[in-house]
Amino acid sequence: MGWNSWNQVRCHNLTEDIVKAAADAIASNGMREAGYQYVVVDDCYQGGRDPETGSLIAHSQRFPGGMPALGEYIHAKGLKFGIYGVPGSETCANFWDEYPIHGLGSLGMEELDAQTWAEWGVDYLKYDWCRADITDELEKIPAFLRMRDALVTTGRDIVYAVSEYGDDEPWTWGAEIANLWRTTQDILPEWDSVAGIINAQADLWPYSRPGAWNDPDMLQVGNGEFTDDVEANRAHVGMWAMLAAPLFLGTNVPDLDPQILGILTNPDVVAIDQDPLGKQAQRLVKNADGTQVWSRPLKDGVFAVALYNLGTEHQHITAALEDVVGAGAWRARSVWDQKDVDVTGGHLSADVAPRGLALHMLRPA
Numbered sequence: 001m002g003w004n005s006w007n008q009v010r011c012h013n014l015t016e017d018i019v020k021a022a023a024d025a026i027a028s029n030g031m032r033e034a035g036y037q038y039v040v041v042d043d044c045y046q047g048g049r050d051p052e053t054g055s056l057i058a059h060s061q062r063f064p065g066g067m068p069a070l071g072e073y074i075h076a077k078g079l080k081f082g083i084y085g086v087p088g089s090e091t092c093a094n095f096w097d098e099y100p101i102h103g104l105g106s107l108g109m110e111e112l113d114a115q116t117w118a119e120w121g122v123d124y125l126k127y128d129w130c131r132a133d134i135t136d137e138l139e140k141i142p143a144f145l146r147m148r149d150a151l152v153t154t155g156r157d158i159v160y161a162v163s164e165y166g167d168d169e170p171w172t173w174g175a176e177i178a179n180l181w182r183t184t185q186d187i188l189p190e191w192d193s194v195a196g197i198i199n200a201q202a203d204l205w206p207y208s209r210p211g212a213w214n215d216p217d218m219l220q221v222g223n224g225e226f227t228d229d230v231e232a233n234r235a236h237v238g239m240w241a242m243l244a245a246p247l248f249l250g251t252n253v254p255d256l257d258p259q260i261l262g263i264l265t266n267p268d269v270v271a272i273d274q275d276p277l278g279k280q281a282q283r284l285v286k287n288a289d290g291t292q293v294w295s296r297p298l299k300d301g302v303f304a305v306a307l308y309n310l311g312t313e314h315q316h317i318t319a320a321l322e323d324v325v326g327a328g329a330w331r332a333r334s335v336w337d338q339k340d341v342d343v344t345g346g347h348l349s350a351d352v353a354p355r356g357l358a359l360h361m362l363r364p365a
Contacts, residue, residue: 001274002038004126004218006013007189009045011097016063020073025039025253027077034265035274038124038159039074040082040248041067046104053108055116061099071357082159083117084125087143088132095131104297106147106256107136114150114158122158123225125151129164130313144177161215161246166361169218173205173213180246187217191232191355200241201280208244208280215246220271222251222260224285229270230259231356235308235335238265240274242281242296242306268299268361272296272304281306284324291317291352303362304335309352317358320347334358 002021005014012075023039026032043066047059058067071081086092086105089175092232093099106113109111115126117273127147132138144162151158164170174181183204184197204214219240220226221233241248249264256264263269280294281304288313296304303325307317321330330349339359341348352359 001034001036001270002040002124002245003079003249003253004040004042004082005250006042007187007218007223008221008252010094010130011099011177014042014044014062016065016070019070022253023074023077026079026350027255029253029256029261030265031253031261032078034267035249035270035345036249037078037262038080038082038248040084040124040126041070041129042084042093042126044099045084046091046101047159048101049103055113056104056113067120075121080122080123082126083120083122083240084126084128084323085113085117085147086128086130086132088130088136088138090130090135092128092130095135101342102237102301105130105132105136107132108137110146110150111153115148118151118154118156118158122156126161126163126191127297129162140168140170141173141177148177163215166200171207171214171345173326175207175209180213182215182217184216187220189220189226191225193303194220194232194236198308199209201243202283205280205282207277210278213244213246213278214280216240216243218246218248218250220251221249221264222256228257228260228357230263231353232265233260234359235355235357236332237269237361238335239294239308240242240305241269242294242359243272244275244280244296245277247273266335268333268338270360272298272335272359273360275304285319289315291315293317293319293324300359301364303361304361305360306334307350307352307353307358309356310353314354315352316349317352318347321346321348321362323349324348329364331365332360332362334360 285293
């Protein structure tokens with residue numbers, strides 16, 4: 001849980017001030033207390049490599065204070081510091097954004113870069129494939145393994161997130177290498193992109209477990225079509241919670257709408273997302289008149305159930321409790337309303353807004 005710079009500023013607008021502003025906001029608006037802790041600097045912080053040591057250095061204009069000082073600033077806020085790297089010779093921004101500084105990849109420098117990041121105080125590494133097979137003829141598993149081993153040798157506890165966009169089914173091999181792996185292409189700040197990603201996760205539930213997570217990409221909350229649409233943001237965040245997915249914002253945190261901030265810090269949403277069982281939800285009903293039903297088992301016999309409306313019209317969605325949580329007597333609570341819900345008759349029902357989500361927690365009565 002945290003913030004990553006990419007969805008907010010991409011490459012050329014990335015600065016030290018933007019990162020500090022995100023950290024300041026998370027530490028002061030209730031997000032830190034809700035569980036958001038990682039502040040991750042994505043691509044384009046790099047100013048090149050030191051000509052004598054070969055170590056990565058920060059861009060002197062964008063990050064005049066340097067990366068170790070930035071790490072100290074983030075840590076002083078009670079947060080953790082994340083950074084970006086690639087296994088090949090070029091970063092994604094070199095290719096897609098024409099970032100003019102080259103020689104930034106970790107190819108052949110895995111140990112040096114891992115040690116550099118550890119010395120900067122890094123707690124999280126996003127390691128992005130970025131066409132390394134095309135540019136450098138690398139193979140994914142060996143390349144990702146080299147950085148895993150390099151991180152271990154530093155002796156520092158660094159979360160390792162690999163990103164190859166789900167092209168080679170990383171959920172089948174990622175757990176032996178990393179803590180999380182991207183399952184999709186880049187998310188866009190558009191409903192169709194988010195809805196498509198949710199559907200693509202339906203068969204991946206067997207591969208999620210503590211310490212090894214499917215990652216359907218960072219949230220687009222606060223961006224594009226999700227700038228201030230409360231219902232769409234509820235669906236976006238609520239389904240990421242159902243998927244046991246990382247919750248990484250990529251928006252201007254200081255300017256977050258209070259209602260959207262309330263969605264992100266809703267204690268039941270966070271509890272569902274961070275449930276220690278680590279089980280991802282299963283889709284039990286697929287596209288019945290544009291609606292879906294998902295169920296996720298949580299600790300202590302509790303279930304989270306999502307009644308999800310993909311369509312453009314209001315829908316009344318009903319699910320039989322026996323089908324989604326099993327036989328027995330249950331008490332239901334609406335996550336968004338923070339109120340108990342009547343489930344007499346053995347059914348859970350809700351009127352769900354277009355592109356919306358009714359999210360409930362059910363406990364044995």
